[in-house]
Amino acid sequence: MPSPSRPGARPALLASAAAVAGLLLAALPATVSHAADQESCRPDGLYSTPGVDVPYCSVYDSAGREKMGADHQRRVIGYFTGWRTGKDGKPAYLASDIPWDKITHINYAFAHIDKSNKISVGSDTAANPATGMTWPGVVGAEMDPQLPYKGHFNLLNKFKKQHPDVKTLISVGGWAETGGYFDDSGARVDSGGFYSMATNADGSVNQAGIDTFADSAVDFIRTYGFNGVDIDYEYPTTMKDAGNPLDWSFANARRAGLVKGYAALMKTLREKLDRAGAADGRHYMLTVAAPSSGYLLRGMETFQVQKYLDYVNIMSYDLHGAWNEYAGPNASLFDDGKDAELAAANVYGSAQYGGIGYLNTDWAYHYFRGSMPAGRINIGLPYYTRGHKNVQGGTDGLWGKASASSCPAGSGLTKCGDGAVGIDNLWHDLDTNGKESPAGSNPMWHAKNLEKGIVGDYVTDYGFPADTKLTGTYARKYDPTLVAPWLWNAEKKVFLSTEDEQSVGAKADYVVDRGIGGTMVWELAGDYDWNAAEGQYETGDTLTSLMYDKFKAATPYGAKKSNADLPSEAVNVGVEFTDFKLGDSNYPITPKLRITNNTKTALPGGTEFQFDYATSAPANASDQSGFGTKVISSDHTGSNVGGLKGDFHRVSLKLPAWQSLAPGATVDLSFNYYLPVSTPSNWTVTIGGKAYALAGDLARGTTVVEPGGGTTPTDPPTTPPGDCADPAWDASASYGGGSVVSHEGHVWKAQWWTKGEEPGTTGEWGVWRDQGAC
DSSP: OOOTTOOSOOOOOOOSHHHHHHHHHHHSOOOOOOHHHHHTTSOTTOOOOTTOOOOGGGTBOTTSOBOOOTTOSSEEEEEEETTOOSTTSSOOOOGGGSOTTTOSEEEEEEEEEOTTSOEEOOOOSTTOTTTTOOOTTOTTOOOOTTSSOOHHHHHHHHHHHHOTTOEEEEEEEOTTTSSOEEOTTSOEEOOOHHHHHHBOTTSOBOHHHHHHHHHHHHHHHHHHTOSEEEEEOSOOOSSTTOSOGGGHHHHGGGHHHHHHHHHHHHHHHHHHHHHHHHHHTSOOEEEEEEEOOHHHHHTTTTOGGGGGOSEEEEEOOOSSOTTSSBOOOSSOSSBOSOOHHHHHTTTTTOTTTTTOOOSSHHHHHHHHHTTSOGGGEEEEEESBOEEESSOBSSBTTBTOBOBOSSOOTTSOOSSOBOBOOGGGOTTOOBOTTSOBOOOOOOBHHHHHHHHTTOOOGGGGGGTOOTTOOOOSOOEEEEETTTTEEEEEETTTTEEEEOOOHHHHHHHHHHHHHTTOOEEEEEOGGGOEEEETTTTEEEEOOHHHHHHHHHHHTSOOOOOOSOSSOOOSEEEOEEEEEEOOOOGGGOOSBOOEEEEEEOSSSOBOTTOEEEEEEETTSOSOOEESSSSOOEEEEESOOSOOBTOOSOSEEEEEEEOOTTOOBOTTOEEEEEEEBSSOOOOOEEEEEEETTEEEEEGGGOOTTOEEOOGGGTOOOSSOOSSOOOOOOSOBOOTTOEEOTTOEEEETTEEEEESSOEESOOTTSSOTTSSEEEEEEO
16 A cells, blocks of 8 residues: 555554443444344355354345445445644644545554554554544544544544444555554564564464464454454565565565465454454454555465455556656556556567456456455555656657666665656655655645646645746646546656546446446545635545445445356365465466365266356466366457456366266366466356356355265265374364374364364365365
């Protein structure tokens, strides 16, 4: 998550937890229902913790759609940052400035992970923006005296009482605090953050660190009245030197284990939030801010965590910027076939890529649509600009180049773009030497003033003289194929990628037309209104209100993963994509597809499996193992100029004629594709002439059965199961990583320390890995 103009001072730790939790939980309606009733409200594809009656109906309706108020058919999620307090002499943006009636969710940015692996917002002092600060004399910023803490958290809960349909989530991490955090003095502490909390130095899962963090997160949201946790981990990818350069010392050594640690983290959070929600009578939400870049996602395997999430917020911005020389849109909706960065990498010229450009919102949406209902996906919009100076070539700067002679200190780059500075970089960060980082980063209200040739009276707050004059004219340009506006100053050769009513309106229509869950905004403080009395644009809610107006009359969002009717009966045949190559070696993408027969019926040779994968990759998937993998239908072919036309490619594969799959047996095939996809879904398997769904798809309304009504195998097992020689699992015993036990006719191996977790109940990313029948 970007952090323009982000200072270092951080907020506070938990305060008087029991008293606060009692107040806040008492203020919320409890929901008591039976498990069968709750299952009717579970969103399609969402993992449910075994043995826990999760109160889904407190958040979702009987179709599995989120309840957000009668005038909110789609989400408008706004990030609210803790650092725009006004205490530094710059304009404040407080909870009283949020357009509460126009939004559905607020993500507070940020909490961090401290050295003890616990969630934290710093020391509990009067200077703490989250829990201690006050704003005397500011209308709307009066504290709620019923709460034992002050700061932003007090105000958020005060306004939530007035707007009970709005949910708040605590966001953890972000670009600046994924691998470290800022202490109370503003100094950065290199703690390791997510990287060391979830993954040990040898690449193994740090389950102890994960448990500590997850337990503290549950305590935190209960204490401060949040509805859930939003994880902004940037980034758990195997791509070398991804994320903040200050984190590379932690991240690079752990790359091989980051995806596995991420999956274990999300599963643990989901289960602990489910158990807490069952105890409290309300469903606690778990969401993430996810990358949109095909480069980063290539190193995240198939983004296996989507099943643990209420929804995903796609960071579909920062697609172009001053980290390299290519001047392009910050957040275009579509590809135009002319992206200079992609062209330089021969993406358009490679038959294997299918002419698909992957630096746009539509591509990122379809990546996630491959494994999630449209309604569990939100596209990201930036309320800030990105831009270059000294741009050469292109059309009014678009797809031109701007190379810098040197890069900002601490950027980790040896070659970067010539980022816009000064009046064209109002919301800038500082590099590690305390100097301005060139980025062309501005709130949209400042960009609107530049467009109109106005020098706002706020410029003095940012260190500019009151008599500042603009050089050149900032002409607004717009590309309807990209759905992207920008400002072009021909005299200065400055290119600033922006958003305004035209582009946001088109993106809102895109959300409505495709049944998408909604939008996510970074950050609310960048929106604008026109102040006629002052003759300038200022902070407002023009873009947010536009989305609200578009969404309130929309039809309900898409709540099903599959666009086709799948069988109502499912069988317990496991499928897993595993053994991915790391980083840049992961091309072509060639994981093993592992199929495990967890039923009591042998699957004969020739058994057919079908599944969908996302149109974010071209329709050229294959295998190298004799399973005859082929695409049998496709919702999209050709390039993606102007958008991908559909969601899925349908694939068929068959067990080889000589390869039966006995109960408990596993078979691997080498799968092959060329652009990233999230976990393939909507599986079917045909057994004895009847098609079944797979239990692992977690589809609503399916019943898990034994194929053929539980009859005995018609095909003898390849390797008949024998007696279990390994010691039987003991619920009271402790097991270290690598321990092997037997349980219910199977051998199980522990991936890390565990106690009391029954083999066969912890799932594909859990502690126990099935080694097959005894």
